[in-house]
Amino acid sequence: MKYFIVIAVFLVGISSSYAQKHATCDDAIPIKTASFGPVTPAGWADSSLCEKGNENMYFGKSHKVVWFSFIAPSDTVLTFQIVPENATDDFDFMLFKADRGDFCQKEKQRKVKPIRTNFAKPTAYSKGATGLSLKGTEAFIAPGYNSPNSSAVQVKKGEWYYLVVDNYVSNKGGFMLNIPILSATAPVTTDNKSYIDAMPIKAPPITPPTAIPATHPNFYIHVLDSANHPIKALLILDGIQEGASIKADTDIFSVTLKKYQTVKIRANAAGHMPYQSSYSTTGDTSSATFWVRLQPIRAAEKITLKDIYFQGDSPNILPESLPALDYLLTFVVNNPNVNILIKGYTNDPDHSASEQYDQRLSEKRAKAVMNYLVENGIDKKRMKCIGYGNSKLLYPRPINEDQKAANRRVEIEIQ
Numbered sequence: 075m076k077y078f079i080v081i082a083v084f085l086v087g088i089s090s091s092y093a094q095k096h097a098t099c100d101d102a103i104p105i106k107t108a109s110f111g112p113v114t115p116a117g118w119a120d121s122s123l124c125e126k127g128n129e130n131m132y133f134g135k136s137h138k139v140v141w142f143s144f145i146a147p148s149d150t151v152l153t154f155q156i157v158p159e160n161a162t163d164d165f166d167f168m169l170f171k172a173d174r175g176d177f178c179q180k181e182k183q184r185k186v187k188p189i190r191t192n193f194a195k196p197t198a199y200s201k202g203a204t205g206l207s208l209k210g211t212e213a214f215i216a217p218g219y220n221s222p223n224s225s226a227v228q229v230k231k232g233e234w235y236y237l238v239v240d241n242y243v244s245n246k247g248g249f250m251l252n253i254p255i256l257s258a259t260a261p262v263t264t265d266n267k268s269y270i271d272a273m274p275i276k277a278p279p280i281t282p283p284t285a286i287p288a289t290h291p292n293f294y295i296h297v298l299d300s301a302n303h304p305i306k307a308l309l310i311l312d313g314i315q316e317g318a319s320i321k322a323d324t325d326i327f328s329v330t331l332k333k334y335q336t337v338k339i340r341a342n343a344a345g346h347m348p349y350q351s352s353y354s355t356t357g358d359t360s361s362a363t364f365w366v367r368l369q370p371i372r373a374a375e376k377i378t379l380k381d382i383y384f385q386g387d388s389p390n391i392l393p394e395s396l397p398a399l400d401y402l403l404t405f406v407v408n409n410p411n412v413n414i415l416i417k418g419y420t421n422d423p424d425h426s427a428s429e430q431y432d433q434r435l436s437e438k439r440a441k442a443v444m445n446y447l448v449e450n451g452i453d454k455k456r457m458k459c460i461g462y463g464n465s466k467l468l469y470p471r472p473i474n475e476d477q478k479a480a481n482r483r484v485e486i487e488i489q
Contacts, residue, residue: 159247
């Protein structure tokens with residue numbers, strides 16, 4: 075039986091951490107800027123990160139950790155710094171390269187290994203900071219009074235990385251994460267000499283801890299199949315915390331929402347259509363229940379996948395697109411027998427550019443989505459690309475940004 079489904083991806087131009095008993099790769103905070111924080115590890119490390127007797131590669135035992143993810147914006151050299159609020163705190167880290175869309179599953183099964191680690195004790199000269207540096211000479215640093223800096227990593231544009239930071243001792247504060255290559259002004263050459271080292275070691279001022287009022291869940295999500303039976307799905311929630319996505323593989327989930335807050339809800343389950351919606355609170359934060367109903371894949375179904383961001387007049391996908399791309403990638407990974415046709419469109423109702431320009435741009439944007447999937451483990455044989463340029467506008471005379479975004483899209487036919 076052949077399936078024909080259209081996923082419309084809107085391409086729009088650009089005009090702390092969630093606490094759980096265990097923190098896993100699925101909870102990674104996507105980092106989009108050169109400086110992020112302060113943040114404090116809040117969940118315990120899973121056993122996949124811990125191994126006694128292998129002190130260079132893994133944590134000796136479970137401590138509080140926090141996960142991050144980011145995409146290399148260009149062919150460059152990766153350095154970063156973890157700068158504690160208190161210079162005597164001891165933060166360690168492990169860095170992974172995610173070469174497949176199912177990285178988190180493989181990490182939990184110990185099928186991937188870190189490419190950089192550092193478990194050194196904090197020193198007076200480093201003020202507790204650790205990370206990757208051009209001055210670093212070793213990839214893996216064992217516990218003890220060793221170098222706080224591991225060696226830098228040569229990365230390629232579009233590669234996806236995961237970083238897990240461990241709180242070795244009871245911390246007195248959080249830390250700042252500085253990744254210079256995510257700066258809009260970062261160099262684009264791969265010559266090491268053109269790169270500044272990691273950002274200056276300057277911890278933010280320490281502020282006395284404030285009491286956090288106890289909160290209780292007031293928003294409940296239930297996931298059902300077409301027969302109204304509970305079904306587990308990968309839930310991705312955006313908008314609860316700034317700069318962070320919450321992920322959970324479950325059929326029921328609860329969270330605390332504030333007044334006038336909007337949360338985006340995405341869900342994926344094998345054999346079912348991807349789901350997306352949103353929910354907004356009012357001034358009343360009493361309990362609410364939201365039902366996610368997943369439909370099986372069948373012919374002529376269509377969904378709209380928003381939040382794919384491109385540079386203006388460019389096929390370059392911006393890091394802000396990661397949650398939506400991850401959502402699409404998960405669907406393709408969960409349905410290995412599905413082949414897709416990626417179709418690109420542009421928004422040029424006044425024909426300000428030439429027909430040839432619009433055609434090439436639409437093709438390049440479609441290929442950019444395909445390349446993202448290929449770089450994350452999807453077989454290129456499962457995909458084809460085609461560009462439609464400025465033809466088939468959904469709104470021939472768009473009157474607002476939403477209508478322009480609807481024209482500027484990529485549609486994916488799933489066969």
